[in-house]
Amino acid sequence: MTPRQIHSTISVKQNSTATEDTGYVVGVDLGATNLRLALADTSGVVIAKWGCSTVGVRDADEVIMLVKNGVESLLEQVSAPRHALKAVAAGAPGITDVDAGIVIATSYLMGWRDVPLRALLEDAFNAPAAVDNDVNLAALGESWTGAAKGARDFVFLAIGTGIGASVIVNGSSYRGRDWAAGEIGYMLVPGTPTIPGNHGEPGALESVIGGEGIKTQWQKLWSAKGTALPKDLTATQIFDHALAGDALAQTILEQTARMLSYAIYNMALVLNCPLFVLGGGVGMHPALCSETQKMLGQLNMRSEPQLMRSALGTDAQLMGALRLALDTVNSRPGLFASEGSSRE
């Protein structure tokens, strides 16, 4: 590993009521460019956070070392011994076999195949661990304490560089045969290319309305039409300019919202689902949410689903990981009891 690349940050909540006997859980948000950790007590109160860059880090063992560093820093900050850690849960950016604890495949940025992440975490911490797909954890977070609080049936739709969805049915993640339900970045709607790419490459839908896709659409339109705005803008910058009244940026916003409304419409037809929560760096933009709801309205549905922006934003996955860690303590309390804490 290359420890010189790692600039970690830590933040601690001041008025924590932790005592010597307090147990803790850690949630891990493992992204393609950043690793983020949150420490909470077993009642679910977040005590401290930690983060570092993962740019250039691909190997699972390196990632585990980073997580270990982070957990040690966090426990140190709250003056807790290592056995105070009761569970760890991590979200990975890819298809994940939750039962076996294996990350089957991650996106083109990480390229993992069949990584036994749960076992690696359990070995590293001698504590029960759980893993899930990052979008599923974001949905869990929104359901626990965000926009979908109390909703039994909803779809969390993450739009960042890629596009993915988590389908929540009757309060639980619907996963499909190969843990790949909700892989809608590949969806075919009017306006997407129909010639498929290779596995791991951007899918049809995300190639047009994912973060990179939107940039590409902007650059095409910029070259054709010309504007005073720069050619090199991010998706959210383009949406900001659309909100500010730029006509060319509005064209991109409308096109993105129209194709997103088609994808949501198709999912809503299949699932008859009342609520879609939009998350991810691009999906969270308020202009995209309102424009997409407008476009959905034009599709004349029998029961139009409600769109909401993620309430937790970039913390959705981290909060979901904490929730999963808390559930892991409760579901497997005795599993790692041999190195028991002073409370047991």
Added chain:
Amino acid sequence: MTPRQIHSTISVKQNSTATEDTGYVVGVDLGATNLRLALADTSGVVIAKWGCSTVGVRDADEVIMLVKNGVESLLEQVSAPRHALKAVAAGAPGITDVDAGIVIATSYLMGWRDVPLRALLEDAFNAPAAVDNDVNLAALGESWTGAAKGARDFVFLAIGTGIGASVIVNGSSYRGRDWAAGEIGYMLVPGTPTIPGNHGEPGALESVIGGEGIKTQWQKLWSAKGTALPKDLTATQIFDHALAGDALAQTILEQTARMLSYAIYNMALVLNCPLFVLGGGVGMHPALCSETQKMLGQLNMRSEPQLMRSALGTDAQLMGALRLALDTVNSRPGLFASEGSSRE
């Protein structure tokens, strides 16, 4: 009602082992043009069938009268008293609230709105009744004794005049918030129109690859290109000509299969479902199934679902209705016991 229109047919299995004490159930397949009934004993053996036309019949009371005539004929054929009828189950061509027993809306051909079909059947027969959407019942039939026997997760996709799907998850129908899951006749894929029609009108997908849509596509192509074949062909006749080598008919078959493969691909992305059973008069055609599987193969999926043709064909819904009737006997055996049979 107009009884002169009704030309009923009946067929009876010769080697039935019914005795005086035998209980019976009736399954009802209520279609836009035909009403079909099947009588089975409570072990599920089909004893007799009955059918009549429903052309011109829309009113629910008229339909109930027809069902009553049919049930009486069937019981007469097996020399059973009326109280030998232990349950009735009916499938309606529209969105159905299974809990309340209400048909919320049927297609443009029937135009029912909020018809309490279960209560009407229970009043008519003084026996427990159950109702469901016809495509859901066809899926139940295939799952009981057809192509999806033993499958816990599959989609039954019916293509006739319209297009609808039943989503089976973990052995049960997935219904959605408003009982409208699987209404994929409205799906938007590359090649469908994107301007929506009114409720009750054909949806985007079925306007191109439903039975009528395919005829329209054929007539357009026929006018543009010319061929020795007649202009007025049904979808299945066109597919037959494609199998026989007609190039123009092959163009229509390929276009239909391509758009059907897009719809299945989109559903498979959302649901990660391993099996799709194709049913309905158009969907059953062997050429459509094999051509669509070929097109799916070109979409380079991580896990390509298997396509199968319905094994029960036009009997799928009727068999599903019988299965539901049998389940209704078992789930509510004492509900209508006041006019008890001699067995009780």
